[in-house]
Structures are given as structure tokens and as C-alpha cells.
Amino acid sequence: MAKIIAARLLRLLATLFAVTFISFMMTKALPGDPAVAILGQDGIQNEELLLELRAELGLDEPIPVQYVTWLGNAVRGDLGESYINRGQSVAGTIGQRFPVTLQLALMAIIIALLLAIPIGVIGAYRQGKWQDQASSAGVQVALSVPNFVTGIFLIWLFAVKLEWLPASNWNRISDKGVIANLKTAILPATALALTQMAIFSRLVRSDMIATLQENFILSARAKGLSDRFILFRHALRPSSLSVATLVGINFGALLGGTVIIETLFAIPGLGFRLINAISQRDILVIQGITVFIATGYVIINTVVDLFYSVLDPRIRRS
Amino acid sequence: MTDVGTDSDRLTRAEHNEPLLEVIDLKTHFQVEGGIVKAVDGVSFTLDRGKTLGIVGESGSGKTVLSRSIMRLITAPNVITHGEVRYDGRDLVTKSSREMKAYWGVEMAMVFQDPMTSLNPVVKVGRQMTEHIRHHLGVSKSEARATAIELLKSVRIPEPEVRIDNYPHEMSGGMRQRVCIAIALACGPKMLFADEPTTALDVTVQHQILNLLRQQQKDRFMTMIMVTHDLGVVAGRTDEIAVMYAGKVVEKAPTNQLFADMRHPYTQALLWSIPKVSQPKHTRLNAIAGRPPDLISPPSGCSFSPRCPYAQEKCHIEEPPLTAGAAPGHQFACWYPVGSPENEAAWERNLAAGVPQTLAAAGKLTATEELLETINLADDTSDHEGAGA
Numbered sequence: 272m273a274k275i276i277a278a279r280l281l282r283l284l285a286t287l288f289a290v291t292f293i294s295f296m297m298t299k300a301l302p303g304d305p306a307v308a309i310l311g312q313d314g315i316q317n318e319e320l321l322l323e324l325r326a327e328l329g330l331d332e333p334i335p336v337q338y339v340t341w342l343g344n345a346v347r348g349d350l351g352e353s354y355i356n357r358g359q360s361v362a363g364t365i366g367q368r369f370p371v372t373l374q375l376a377l378m379a380i381i382i383a384l385l386l387a388i389p390i391g392v393i394g395a396y397r398q399g400k401w402q403d404q405a406s407s408a409g410v411q412v413a414l415s416v417p418n419f420v421t422g423i424f425l426i427w428l429f430a431v432k433l434e435w436l437p438a439s440n441w442n443r444i445s446d447k448g449v450i451a452n453l454k455t456a457i458l459p460a461t462a463l464a465l466t467q468m469a470i471f472s473r474l475v476r477s478d479m480i481a482t483l484q485e486n487f488i489l490s491a492r493a494k495g496l497s498d499r500f501i502l503f504r505h506a507l508r509p510s511s512l513s514v515a516t517l518v519g520i521n522f523g524a525l526l527g528g529t530v531i532i533e534t535l536f537a538i539p540g541l542g543f544r545l546i547n548a549i550s551q552r553d554i555l556v557i558q559g560i561t562v563f564i565a566t567g568y569v570i571i572n573t574v575v576d577l578f579y580s581v582l583d584p585r586i587r588r589s
Numbered sequence: 590m591t592d593v594g595t596d597s598d599r600l601t602r603a604e605h606n607e608p609l610l611e612v613i614d615l616k617t618h619f620q621v622e623g624g625i626v627k628a629v630d631g632v633s634f635t636l637d638r639g640k641t642l643g644i645v646g647e648s649g650s651g652k653t654v655l656s657r658s659i660m661r662l663i664t665a666p667n668v669i670t671h672g673e674v675r676y677d678g679r680d681l682v683t684k685s686s687r688e689m690k691a692y693w694g695v696e697m698a699m700v701f702q703d704p705m706t707s708l709n710p711v712v713k714v715g716r717q718m719t720e721h722i723r724h725h726l727g728v729s730k731s732e733a734r735a736t737a738i739e740l741l742k743s744v745r746i747p748e749p750e751v752r753i754d755n756y757p758h759e760m761s762g763g764m765r766q767r768v769c770i771a772i773a774l775a776c777g778p779k780m781l782f783a784d785e786p787t788t789a790l791d792v793t794v795q796h797q798i799l800n801l802l803r804q805q806q807k808d809r810f811m812t813m814i815m816v817t818h819d820l821g822v823v824a825g826r827t828d829e830i831a832v833m834y835a836g837k838v839v840e841k842a843p844t845n846q847l848f849a850d851m852r853h854p855y856t857q858a859l860l861w862s863i864p865k866v867s868q869p870k871h872t873r874l875n876a877i878a879g880r881p882p883d884l885i886s887p888p889s890g891c892s893f894s895p896r897c898p899y900a901q902e903k904c905h906i907e908e909p910p911l912t913a914g915a916a917p918g919h920q921f922a923c924w925y926p927v928g929s930p931e932n933e934a935a936w937e938r939n940l941a942a943g944v945p946q947t948l949a950a951a952g953k954l955t956a957t958e959e960l961l962e963t964i965n966l967a968d969d970t971s972d973h974e975g976a977g978a
């Protein structure tokens with residue numbers, strides 16, 4: 272096991288190097304000159320000021336050198352400063368906003384799994400019966416509705432009609448406590464969760480249908496175990512490898528994909544900030560957040576890889 | 590939990606030595622697009638307590654469907670079942686799956702064909718051995734574990750305290766089948782089904798497993814049904830044998846009687862097809878000529894007639910009923926039973942007419958005597974080969 276982890280870590284480092292390099296190069300390729308963006312119209316007039324600022328920002332160096340400098344700082348936790356809000360450190364911004372997005376994404380995945388597993392299992396167990404058809408229809412609907420529409424519907428129902436929950440805004444756990452925080456988090460998280468739920472439950476259902484054909488399920492039945500025990504203690508684990516992969520991929524994608532929901536619910540998350548930075552050409556912020564999300568994505572997938580061997584002991588050997 | 594009969598009621602049945610299992614005209618058909626697959630088509634037999642019945646037949650003859658039908662393990666949505674399965678006096682066919690759960694594992698258990706796929710690959714052997722003990726007998730985790738270790742010992746698995754924490758993939762095929770047997774035995778079932786328990790295993794391991802099953806069956810006074818396509822497997826390890834062809838029992842007799850005086854041409858053909866010990870594994874001495882019948886529209890008359898070396902006009906038209914022979918307990922369904930003058934006449938006629946399967950069989954006939962000698966009819970349950978499998 273230790274050997275596997277070491278090998279994975281090595282691979283992780285190589286991937287991270289590639290990922291940071293590519294994200295760096297891509298932000299470099301964005302049109303527009305950051306120095307011009309900072310100085311505005313005046314800068315274009317004043318050639319000297321422009322060159323001075325470029326030198327200060329290190330923009331006159333060759334790009335590989337810029338990358339190495341940036342990486343060297345990044346490793347030490349320094350991602351630079353915002354060009355627009357001078358003095359605001361990128362790392363500080365991420366540190367402040369990432370927990371919000373992380374919480375949203377985590378809650379969305381958990382809600383999605385809590386719904387998807389029973390729905391998928393029942394669909395497989397009652398394949399073709401009304402329970403399966405009803406849940407398939409529900410899943411189809413959830414899959415075809417974009418999450419901001421779900422979000423708007425949830426706001427209308429729970430905030431406007433029932434007045435149970437706030438329509439927007441975000442309470443930080445550190446300021447207002449867990450309950451107040453959950454009240455602002457539950458609707459956006461649910462809006463994000465529904466699509467995920469639909470995808471996950473389909474995977475669980477189809478993998479489960481395959482597993483239920485296995486001989487070891489028949490032998491479990493022949494032992495007189497209850498159907499529920501067989502479904503959840505024998506069939507679920509072997510049926511969850513593909514859903515585990517997707518959870519990893521989608522969780523990573525959610526970290527960068529909560530933008531619309533964060534905007535809709537006015538949530539001060541990472542995505543909200545990224546959109547801002549993009550519209551302002553705030554290159555270092557874009558770079559910092561992009562690299563951060565990409566890194567998170569890679570790390571999550573490594574963890575999922577390791578998790579496989581927990582799900583299926585046969586993998587541990589190879 | 591569903592009641593499986595009051596104790597006093599069952600005691601009386603046992604005292605009066607009534608059969609544990611009575612199968613009456615059991616039919617298991619599957620509705621498919623092309624028609625109805627008659628996988629089991631009117632099987633009847635009774636099985637006394639503590640006895641072993643061997644069910645023998647080629648692939649596709651309905652052995653697995655029969656044994657699973659008796660245990661009510663068939664869940665296919667397209668299944669149609671008729672007839673009765675009386676277990677300890679109660680009809681199982683009318684019971685729901687939920688009611689059957691009170692029988693499965695405790696009253697009757699099954700050892701399946703392929704130990705590689707019948708254990709859950711992601712669950713440790715220990716839990717797979719204890720979960721039903723705990724479920725049915727309501728004992729604590731540690732008690733169940735102790736029982737499981739005892740069971741592993743009794744099926745001769747070395748270092749049971751270590752092996753119990755293995756995953757199935759950490760064990761050899763033979764060892765896994767021992768585990769499967771231990772699982773089947775765990776709740777002390779009265780009736781054990783073994784569906785080709787050794788076909789997936791090496792020849793040397795096969796004997797050990799078969800002998801282990803026989804030994805356990807005797808020690809625990811279980812009633813057993815052993816399914817196989819190999820007459821050699823049931824010789825010496827069963828009390829009675831039923832030979833199946835196309836979903837029907839075509840011959841049934843006490844084991845010694847069957848080998849001493851087999852009357853059905855299909856049984857004879859099965860005997861010709863027994864692999865010889867001296868041959869490399871899995872090679873057949875003589876496969877039976879022709880294909881197994883189509884179970885949707887079986888041939889008219891005797892279903893073996895297209896392949897039978899003795900088949901006459903009558904065989905193609907009229908289906909022979911299962912009738913009692915001279916010896917007690919011997920039944921067969923054939924118009925020209927082996928050993929009768931009619932049979933000999935039919936043989937000569939077919940030989941003269943150059944019927945292909947008769948000509949093919951002529952080459953095998955001479956080998957019969959020699960073959961019968963190679964089958965060990967002695968009841969051999971000692972396991973000298975040890976437990977290294």
C-alpha cells in the first residue's frame with residue numbers, strides 16, 4: 272500500500288507541474304496587456320510608465336523565466352497581488368473564498384449521493400416495475416433542467432412562497448454559526464446537486480443491475496439473507512466503482528463550476544471572484560485561481576484512485 | 590420469520606421416517622420469444638432422510654433448473670412453475686420468496702458450480718461465513734466467528750484463524766469451494782444441494798471436494814442432491830441416481846442397481862462418455878453423438894430418438910412412459926431397454942440399415958466392460974490426499 276501511495280505521489284507531482292505550466296501559459300495567451308489594463312488610457316500615452324510597470328511586474332522577462340519565478344513564489348504560497356485591487360494578495364483571496372466554494376461543492380456531492388444511491392438501488396432492484404419507471408422519469412427531468420433554473424425554482428418555493436429560507440447571501444460559519452450557514456447553503460447546494468444526483472443514480476442503477484446478475488448474489492440469496500442486506504452489503508460496493516470515479520471528476524468540476532449558482536445566490540465563492548477577475552483582466556488572480564482549481568482537481572482524482580483499492584481489495588495487489 | 594413447521598409435527602414426520610423431499614410432476618418452463626422452453630418437464634421423485642440422490646445429464650438437460658426450482662431460487666420473470674415440491678410435508682411451490690427465506694440457509698443450502706464467482710470478491714471470507722449464522726441463529730459476532738473457524742477446520746482448511754480474514758482472491762479454487770461448502774453447512778441445513786461442485790476445479794482437487802461433501806453428508810445426516818454431468822462422479826458417492834434428458838427423468842435407480850443393469854440407452858451413452866482417468870483432464874472418451882434437443886420444440890416421440898442407436902419407428906411417434914423395471918426402485922422410460930431381446934433386435938436392424946449413430950456406437954460398445962471396471966463403486970469417503978487443495 273505504501274509503495275502504491277509513493278508511486279501515486281510521484282505521478283501527482285509530475286501532473287501538477289504540467290497542470291500549472293499549462294494553466295500559466297493559457298492565462299498568458301489571454302488577449303490584452305496587464306500593464307495597459309492597470310494604467311488605463313493614460314498608460315498607452317506614457318511609454319516610459321508602461322515599460323517601468325512591465326519591469327516591476329516582471330513582464331519583460333522571457334515567458335519560461337516568468338513561469339519559473341511565478342512557480343517559485345507559488346510554492347512558497349505567494350501567488351502575487353491583484354493588479355486591480357492593489358495590495359490584495361491572490362493567496363489571501365483564495366484562502367477567503369475557497370472554503371465557501373468547497374463547502375458548496377461538498378454539500379452538493381453529499382446531497383446528490385444521499386439521493387442517488389437509494390434511487391439507483393431501488394431502480395435496479397425493481398427493474399422495469401413502477402418504482403423504476405417513476406424514478407427514471409424523475410431522473411430524466413432532473414437531468415434536463417439546468418441548475419440555475421432549479422436554483423430559481425428553489426428560491427421561488429422556499430424563499431418567496433414558503434419563506435423558510437433566505438433567497439440569497441451567505442452566512443459564514445465563523446460569523447453566524449453552523450445553522451445560519453446551512454440556511455444559506457442548502458438551496459444553492461441542492462440546486463447544484465440535482466443534476467449530479469441524476470447522473471450518479473443512473474450509474475448506480477446500471478452497475479447494480481449488472482452486479483445483481485452475479486453468482487455471488489445468488490449464493491447470498493441462497494443463504495436466506497434479507498433483500499435489503501444483499502442490496503446494500505453485497506451488491507452496492509461492487510457496483511460503486513464507476514460512480515466513485517464520477518464523484519471525483521464531478522467534484523473537481525464543481526470547484527470551478529459553481530460560478531452561475533454563486534452569482535445567482537450572491538455567494539462570495541471562488542467562481543464569483545474568477546468571473547470578476549476575467550472581466551477585469553486581473554491576470555494574476557485568474558492565474559492563481561485557475562492553478563488552484565486545477566491542482567485541487569488533480570489531487571482529488573489521486574485520492575479517488577487510492578479509494579478504489581478500498582472499494583475493491585483485488586486492486587490492492589496489482 | 591415464517592414458521593417452517595412446529596417441532597412436534599416435524600418430529601413425528603421424522604420418526605415415521607417419511608421422506609424429506611417429495612417432488613411431484615414438477616414443471617419449470619420459461620416463456621421466451623420463440624415459445625416455451627421446457628427446462629424441467631414433469632419430474633417426480635422422493636428422497637428419504639439422510640440419502641443422497643445424484644442427478645446426471647448432459648449440459649442443458651435441466652439439472653440446474655431442477656435443483657434451483659426445488660429450492661425456489663429461480664427469479665426469472667418469465668418462469669412458469671407447475672407441480673409440487675413437498676419438503677418435510679409442506680409444499681414449497683406456493684410459497685413466496687419472503688417465506689422461502691426461512692428455509693434458505695437453515696433448512697436447505699446449496700453449493701454452486703463455480704467457487705470463483707460464487708463468493709463476493711469484495712467481502713472477507715469471515716463475514717461471508719458468519720453473516721447468515723448471525724442472521725438465522727441470532728448469535729453474537731464473536732460466537733459466529735468461533736463457529737466459522739470450527740467450520741473451516743471441519744472442511745480442512747489449514748490455519749483457519751488466518752484464512753478467515755482472507756479475501757476470496759487470496760485463496761485457491763479448491764480452498765474457495767471448501768469455504769463455499771462451509772458456508773452451506775454453517776446453519777446446519779437438513780438438505781444440501783451440490784450443483785456440479787467440482788466442474789470448475791482440477792481433477793485431483795475434484796476428488797477431495799467430492800469426498801469431503803460425502804463425508805459431511807454422512808457426519809451430519811444430511812439429505813443431499815448432487816448434480817453432475819459425469820456418471821463417474823456419482824458412482825460410489827450416492828444412494829440413488831436419476832438420469833435427466835431434455836427436462837425429464839429417463840432412468841432412476843439405486844446407484845448399484847443402475848451400474849449393474851442400466852436399461853436406458855441414454856444412460857449407456859453417458860457411461861460411454863465418462864472421461865478416463867488416464868486421459869488428460871477434461872477430454873471426453875466419447876462425446877454422445879448428435880446435439881441435445883431443442884427444449885422449445887422437442888422431437889416427437891422419445892426425445893432421445895434422433896440420437897439413439899436403437900431407435901425404431903415407434904420411438905419417433907410415441908413417447909415412452911417412465912415405468913418400473915424388475916428390480917425395486919428401478920424406473921426407466923424406453924421402448925427398447927438395454928439388455929432386452931427387443932433391444933438387441935433393434936440394434937441388429939439399425940446396424941444392418943447403416944444408421945449412423947448405431948455405427949458410431951458400435952465402436953464404443955466393446956469398451957463398456959473395461960469402463961465399468963474403472964469406475965470405483967466402492968464407497969470411498971476417506972480423504973488421503975490431505976487438505977492442501
Ligand SMILES: Nc1ncnc2c1ncn2[C@@H]1O[C@H](COP(=O)(O)OP(=O)(O)OP(=O)(O)O)[C@@H](O)[C@H]1O
Nearest residue numbers: 619626628647648649650651652653654655665818
Ligand atoms: N431464465 C431462463 N430463460 C430461458 N431459458 C432458460 C432460463 N434458465 C435456463 N434456461 C434453459 O433451460 C435449459 C436447462 O438449463 P440448465 O442450466 O438447467 O441445464 P444443466 O443441465 O444445468 O446444464 P449444465 O450442465 O450446462 O449446467 C437450458 O436450455 C437453458 O437455456
Ligand code: SF4
Nearest residue numbers: 891894897904923924
Ligand atoms: S425409446 Fe427408443 S429412442 Fe428412446 S431411448 Fe428407447 S430405444 Fe432409444
Ligand SMILES: [Mg+2]
Nearest residue numbers: 652653654785
Ligand atoms: Mg447446470
